Every structure is written in structure tokens, then in C-alpha cells.
Amino acid sequence: MDQESIKDRLVSKFGDEVVQSAVLFRDQMAVTVPKDLILDVCRFLKEDPELSFDFLSFVGGVDWYPKEPRFEVVYQLYSITYGHRFRIKTKVEMAEDGRGHIDSVVPIWPTANWHERETSEMFGITFLNHPDPRKLLLPDTWNVYPLRKDFPLEGTEEDTPDLPRATHAAPDQPSE
Amino acid sequence: MGIERHLNDTVHVTNLEWFVNWARKSSMWPLGFGLACCALEMIATVVSRYDMSRFGMEVFRPSPRQADLMIVSGTASKKMIPAIRRIYEQMAEPRWVIAMGACACTGGIYKNYAVVQGIDRHLPVDVYIPGCPPRPEALLDGIFQLHAKVMKEQSIKNPRSFPIKAAT
Ligand code: SF4
Numbered sequence: 001m002d003q004e005s006i007k008d009r010l011v012s013k014f015g016d017e018v019v020q021s022a023v024l025f026r027d028q029m030a031v032t033v034p035k036d037l038i039l040d041v042c043r044f045l046k047e048d049p050e051l052s053f054d055f056l057s058f059v060g061g062v063d064w065y066p067k068e069p070r071f072e073v074v075y076q077l078y079s080i081t082y083g084h085r086f087r088i089k090t091k092v093e094m095a096e097d098g099r100g101h102i103d104s105v106v107p108i109w110p111t112a113n114w115h116e117r118e119t120s121e122m123f124g125i126t127f128l129n130h131p132d133p134r135k136l137l138l139p140d141t142w143n144v145y146p147l148r149k150d151f152p153l154e155g156t157e158e159d160t161p162d163l164p165r166a167t168h169a170a171p172d173q174p175s176e
Numbered sequence: 177m178g179i180e181r182h183l184n185d186t187v188h189v190t191n192l193e194w195f196v197n198w199a200r201k202s203s204m205w206p207l208g209f210g211l212a213c214c215a216l217e218m219i220a221t222v223v224s225r226y227d228m229s230r231f232g233m234e235v236f237r238p239s240p241r242q243a244d245l246m247i248v249s250g251t252a253s254k255k256m257i258p259a260i261r262r263i264y265e266q267m268a269e270p271r272w273v274i275a276m277g278a279c280a281c282t283g284g285i286y287k288n289y290a291v292v293q294g295i296d297r298h299l300p301v302d303v304y305i306p307g308c309p310p311r312p313e314a315l316l317d318g319i320f321q322l323h324a325k326v327m328k329e330q331s332i333k334n335p336r337s338f339p340i341k342a343a344t
Contacts, residue, residue, distance in 0.1 A: 151289075162254050163254075
């Protein structure tokens with residue numbers, strides 16, 4: 001199925017509002033959908049017999065600082081059954097707590113688990129209802145989001161120390 | 177046959193310190209410890225073309241308890257540092273460290289938040305080998321430098337001991 005027909009099928013199911021923008025670039029469509037619908041859209045894309053996006057290639061994030069809404073989460077889809085691809089994006093604004101919030105798609109594609117963990121630690125986006133919301137690659141003690149645009153590339157001694165601070169390393173030792 | 181032919185049934189005298197150093201440098205067992213792309217060159221140093229076993233080092237030990245030399249070959253990420261330090265602590269003394277490649281020496285091309293800017297921030301490095309990656313010849317040369325250094329050590333009078341600094 002070609003890219004336009006996939007989009008049309010999405011529209012026929014959810015109505016015009018589901019497509020906030022659609023960009024065709026080198027025969028690949030990127031459709032931006034509302035954040036609240038992401039779970040429904042993804043489930044439809046996977047379960048609809050004519051689309052059957054049974055393989056989630058990748059979940060990643062983009063920081064559009066200083067634009068608003070600041071973040072974007074991108075889903076690359078592939079259908080092993082039909083051999084077609086599609087790209088879904090959704091905009092995520094930064095909430096009061098300094099993080100973005102969006103529903104996790106792990107219930108639909110279990111493979112999203114690690115992808116979302118990485119996106120979460122790198123951009124500070126919380127995936128709601130994620131089954132295992134730990135960090136994936138970064139040390140557990142860090143509280144910074146390195147792939148954000150306002151993060152200094154080299155980090156800082158305070159935020160990204162070589163070793164965990166003593167208070168983290170030895171919680172059983174009395175601190176002075 | 178062999179060395180006996182040269183000993184001529186007599187008593188031989190040598191300096192004990194020299195002898196200990198000679199024994200140490202002639203059978204220095206490295207730890208199989210590759211962190212990134214440089215590890216491939218370290219592996220190439222062991223295979224038959226370069227054949228590190230010519231210098232008494234053919235056995236790469238999988239356990240730090242049996243190793244004398246840690247070749248830090250590659251990029252040390254900060255998350256890896258607690259493990260590297262623990263492995264170093266588990267090695268029996270005397271122990272030596274070679275920083276192989278630009279990454280292990282200084283952080284190399286990775287001047288960023290995730291990579292340790294030189295393994296000498298955490299381990300007492302004996303020999304630095306520049307290059308990205310160093311060729312096997314360079315690693316062998318670094319090992320010879322280390323051998324020369326071992327031969328100069330006061331292994332009896334002033335044995336080396338490098339306890340690792342406690343985490344701050
Ligand atoms: S020095 Fe070069 S070859 Fe060696 S680990 Fe670093 S990047 Fe890789």
C-alpha cells in the first residue's frame with residue numbers, strides 16, 4: 001500500500017483531525033498525530049488487516065528547543081506482511097515538572113520497551129504505563145538529559161561525575 | 177640440550193632482584209579486557225602474524241586473579257568505571273596497566289559527558305600507547321617499554337604497591 005493510501009485509511013478511521021501535518025519526503029510520509037490519540041492510532045495501524053504494521057523499527061525523540069511544543073516522539077513502522085513502511089510523529093510539550101509525558105506503546109509492540117527507556121533517559125520524556133521505567137544506558141544516579149539541546153556536550157563535574165558520589169555509592173555508611 | 181648446555185655444571189650467581197624482575201617480565205599474563213575498537217588490535221597482536229606468545233604472554237586470562245597486566249584497550253565510559261576499578265582491585269600485586277589508544281590515554285575523539293577523559297584518572301597507568309587504534313607493532317613496542325620498566329624496578333627493596341584511591 002502506498003504512503004497516501006495509508007494516510008487515507010488513517011483518516012477514514014479517525015477523521016481529519018488525526019493528521020496534524022503530513023510531509024512526503026523521498027517517498028516517505030511523516031504524519032503528525034495528536035498525542036492523546038497515539039495509543040489508538042498505533043493499535044489501529046498494527047491491527048488493521050490491510051495495514052498490519054507488525055514491526056516497530058524504532059522509537060526516538062527530537063528536541064526542538066526553543067520551539068513549542070518542545071519535544072517530538074517519532075515511531076518508525078514496518079509491515080513484515082506487506083513490506084511497507086510508515087512514520088508517525090507526535091508533539092509532546094514540556095510539563096511543569098520539566099519532563100514530557102506520553103503513553104507508552106509497549107502494550108502494542110513489546111519491542112518499544114528499550115527504545116522508550118532510552119528516549120526517556122536521553123530527553124526526559126516519561127512514558128506512562130511503561131512496564132520497566134528504569135534508565136537503559138546512563139548511570140542510575142544521573143539526573144540530566146544529555147540529548148536535550150540545552151545540555152552542555154561535555155557535561156559537568158556535578159551532573160555527570162566519573163563515579164557515583166559517595167552518598168550514592170555507599171548508602172550504608174554514615175554520612176557526616 | 178637447551179639451556180643446560182650453557183650452564184657447564186657450575187654455580188651461577190645473579191642478583192636476586194634482577195632475577196625476580198626477569199621472571200616477572202618474561203611471563204607477564206595479560207587480562208583479556210577489551211572495551212572498544214582498540215580491542216581488535218589487541219586480539220590481532222595475539223594471533224599468529226604478530227604472536228605475542230613470543231614474549232611469554234600467550235595466555236590472556238579471563239580472570240583478574242590470574243593476570244598481571246591490564247591492557248585498557250578502548251573507550252572507557254563512565255558507567256564502566258566502577259567495574260574497571262573493581263577488576264583492577266581484584267588483580268594480584270604486582271600489577272601493571274597499559275593504556276592503549278587515544279581513548280584510554282585521554283578520552284580521544286570522545287570529549288563528551290559519557291566518556292572518561294583518560295583512564296589515568298582512575299588507574300595508575302605504566303605505559304601509554306598513542307594511536308587510533310595503535311597497530312599491533314605499537315602495542316608490542318609498548319609492552320617492551322613495560323618490560324624495560326619492570327627490569328628497572330626495585331622489586332625486593334621497594335616493592336610496588338598502588339592501592340586504588342577510594343571513591344570520592
Ligand atoms: S583510540 Fe580509536 S580505535 Fe581505540 S578505542 Fe578509541 S576510537 Fe577506537
